[in-house]
Amino acid sequence: MLVPDSPLRREMGPLPEGVELVAEPSPDVEMLVLGPELAEDVPELLARLPGLRVVQSFSAGVDQLVPLIPPGVVLCNAMGVHDVAVSEWVVAVILAMGRRLPEFGEMQRRTEWNRDVAEPQSNQSVDDLDGKTVLIVGHGSIGRALAMRLEPFGARVVGIARHARQGAEPLEALPRLLPHADVVVDLLPLTAATQQFVDADFLARMKPGALFVNAGRGGTVDTNALLDALRAGSIRAALDVTDPEPLPSDHPLWRAPNVLITPHIAGTVAHWESRAYRFAGDQIRRYAAGQPMLGVQAT
Numbered sequence: 081m082l083v084p085d086s087p088l089r090r091e092m093g094p095l096p097e098g099v100e101l102v103a104e105p106s107p108d109v110e111m112l113v114l115g116p117e118l119a120e121d122v123p124e125l126l127a128r129l130p131g132l133r134v135v136q137s138f139s140a141g142v143d144q145l146v147p148l149i150p151p152g153v154v155l156c157n158a159m160g161v162h163d164v165a166v167s168e169w170v171v172a173v174i175l176a177m178g179r180r181l182p183e184f185g186e187m188q189r190r191t192e193w194n195r196d197v198a199e200p201q202s203n204q205s206v207d208d209l210d211g212k213t214v215l216i217v218g219h220g221s222i223g224r225a226l227a228m229r230l231e232p233f234g235a236r237v238v239g240i241a242r243h244a245r246q247g248a249e250p251l252e253a254l255p256r257l258l259p260h261a262d263v264v265v266d267l268l269p270l271t272a273a274t275q276q277f278v279d280a281d282f283l284a285r286m287k288p289g290a291l292f293v294n295a296g297r298g299g300t301v302d303t304n305a306l307l308d309a310l311r312a313g314s315i316r317a318a319l320d321v322t323d324p325e326p327l328p329s330d331h332p333l334w335r336a337p338n339v340l341i342t343p344h345i346a347g348t349v350a351h352w353e354s355r356a357y358r359f360a361g362d363q364i365r366r367y368a369a370g371q372p373m374l375g376v377q378a379t
Contacts, residue, residue, distance in 0.1 A: 084115035092361030096368040143270035159375030162347035163225035169346035173318035210234035218267035258285040270297035280305035298323035
């Protein structure tokens with residue numbers, strides 16, 4: 081098992097007899113735990129692992145890895161590792177945008193004390209989550225963690241998944257549900273089917289003044305269509321991911337109205353790597369016992 085030579089290895093817990101951890105590539109490595117220390121040149125690394133059978137990513141989204149994985153090698157994402165951090169980020173920006181905190185931050189910098197902007201009769205009044213409808217597009221483990229955190233606020237949460245299941249409506253329900261959602265959260269992975277899934281038609285169907293939140297992948301959104309909707313004032317947005325990414329300093333999205341942007345840090349919290357190593361330890365135990373791996377991705 082090729083695992084970064086990190087003090088966090090201890091988080092993996094006891095491993096089965098016969099499992100050997102190495103820190104350098106070798107022909108007999110069967111499983112690669114792709115921590116940040118090993119992710120600088122993935123194609124070169126994979127070329128040095130002819131016996132590889134499993135790649136365990138530390139990321140929830142593995143769209144950049146999929147084209148690199150050799151035939152016959154199983155790719156697993158970090159299922160569940162980022163649920164807490166990303167779902168908390170989504171809750172934070174929904175509350176921040178509802179309470180207009182970015183605007184009040186600007187007022188603070190101007191030393192402006194103005195309570196009138198919060199009055200109910202103002203064009204964009206401050207609001208809470210109670211009774212609001214939140215639509216989660218891409219209702220996987222992060223979506224379920226988000227729903228659990230939103231419900232105590234009194235929000236009505238509706239999930240959208242590829243197929244209907246408990247707690248989630250099918251994709252076909254999206255045109256019916258979009259016009260009634262106060263918040264739409266994009267948690268979609270980036271695949272051929274989801275490339276620019278949030279397009280001009282999607283955004284036009286949204287409720288006027290609704291908040292669009294993207295914590296999935298930037299490529300799932302048509303950036304030009306999003307810019308048009310923001311400039312028209314028809315929606316607001318909070319984005320942790322963008323297309324392109326990193327977002328160039330001269331990109332118009334930085335200066336678009338009613339948008340909050342963070343630089344792909346929703347999952348970057350103090351203990352995320354500890355969680356990733358614990359998950360990797362579980363995966364190694366599954367592999368050694370011949371049990372099904374979790375988070376297996378199509379390659």
